[in-house]
Amino acid sequence: MNLDLNLIKTFLQVHQSGSYTTAAEQLNLTQPAISAAIKRLEREINSQLFIKHGRGIKATAQADKLANRFHQALDDIENAIVERETFNLYVSEVLLHVMPLSDSLVYKEPPLNQYEIFQDIRLQKVDLAIGVVTNKDSSLVFEEAYSEPAVVICRKHHPRIQTQLTEQDFYQEKHIVHTLKWDKMSGFEYGALGPTKERQASLTISSVSALAMHVSQSDSLGIVSRAFAKKWQKMLALNIFPCPIPLKDLSYSFVYHRRYINDKAHKTMRDKLKQQLQSINE
Numbered sequence: 001m002n003l004d005l006n007l008i009k010t011f012l013q014v015h016q017s018g019s020y021t022t023a024a025e026q027l028n029l030t031q032p033a034i035s036a037a038i039k040r041l042e043r044e045i046n047s048q049l050f051i052k053h054g055r056g057i058k059a060t061a062q063a064d065k066l067a068n069r070f071h072q073a074l075d076d077i078e079n080a081i082v083e084r085e086t087f088n089l090y091v092s093e094v095l096l097h098v099m100p101l102s103d104s105l106v107y108k109e110p111p112l113n114q115y116e117i118f119q120d121i122r123l124q125k126v127d128l129a130i131g132v133v134t135n136k137d138s139s140l141v142f143e144e145a146y147s148e149p150a151v152v153i154c155r156k157h158h159p160r161i162q163t164q165l166t167e168q169d170f171y172q173e174k175h176i177v178h179t180l181k182w183d184k185m186s187g188f189e190y191g192a193l194g195p196t197k198e199r200q201a202s203l204t205i206s207s208v209s210a211l212a213m214h215v216s217q218s219d220s221l222g223i224v225s226r227a228f229a230k231k232w233q234k235m236l237a238l239n240i241f242p243c244p245i246p247l248k249d250l251s252y253s254f255v256y257h258r259r260y261i262n263d264k265a266h267k268t269m270r271d272k273l274k275q276q277l278q279s280i281n282e
Helices: 005-017 019-025 033-047 059-083 095-099 114-122 167-173 187-191 206-217 226-236 264-281
Strands: 050-053 056-059 089-090 105-108 128-132 140-148 151-157 174-178 200-205 224-227 238-242 250-257
Touching: 005 019, 005 033, 005 059, 019 033, 056 059, 089 095, 095 206, 095 226, 095 238, 095 264, 114 128, 114 140, 114 250, 128 264, 140 264, 151 187, 151 206, 174 206, 174 224, 200 206, 206 224, 206 226, 206 238, 224 226, 226 238, 250 264
Parallel strands: 089 105, 089 128, 174 200
Antiparallel strands: 050 056, 128 250, 140 250, 151 224, 151 238
8 A cells, every 4th residue: 555645744734733624724725625635545544534523523543543653654754864865065164173074964165255155055056055144135044053253363472462462463463364355345344343444464365274374374463263263273373362453243144045944854954053053152
């Protein structure tokens, strides 16, 4: 006997709600369609599933028994789908060191242009992007995931900066600047909560990891996320200072297509990644 999966889902909705009318509303079907589906299932198993009870219906013992078995079977199917699903992700470089290693997750370096990222999500080239977002797109979902402050780093044995970093120090020293632009501004300018002065750039570079490496080998300063700075502080012999210029926190978002809002496998993946990110601050 081959049962239609839609019949099983319809039966479980009726069993849970105890009403053909409510089940029809929840499944976006008509009440006659629900009634016909239940009758078809009853013919398939040669057993009555619901009886009239007052103005409503009541599940039979056979219906209760089937409901338990069907729930277990559907859970097994959904778990199997989740386990074998592979997701392609664009992840900001500064977050890669905290991303979990998994056969189901494939990480890719995102384009510098946010519109290219959005286009790749629409074309299903990637299933999720994680990063700082400055623009929006109505066809996509933007879900706040994690935030942290930006900090200033310099080498541990810097000749002029040891125990504190003043605003005067900040502007007098040279900087290694990341090439990424947010709304045609550097990350520093975009995140500043007030007016800024022009920094002296000793090097402009496209990789945050390379930025930290060059800072560790020079007298230049760099601005990176706090978690990234702490990850490499000991290995690269770095000092970390709060930025003397007030900056808003770096806010990272999940960006994905609206088709995945209620997709169980995708949501499970998002929830796990969000817990991973939020554990950084614990």
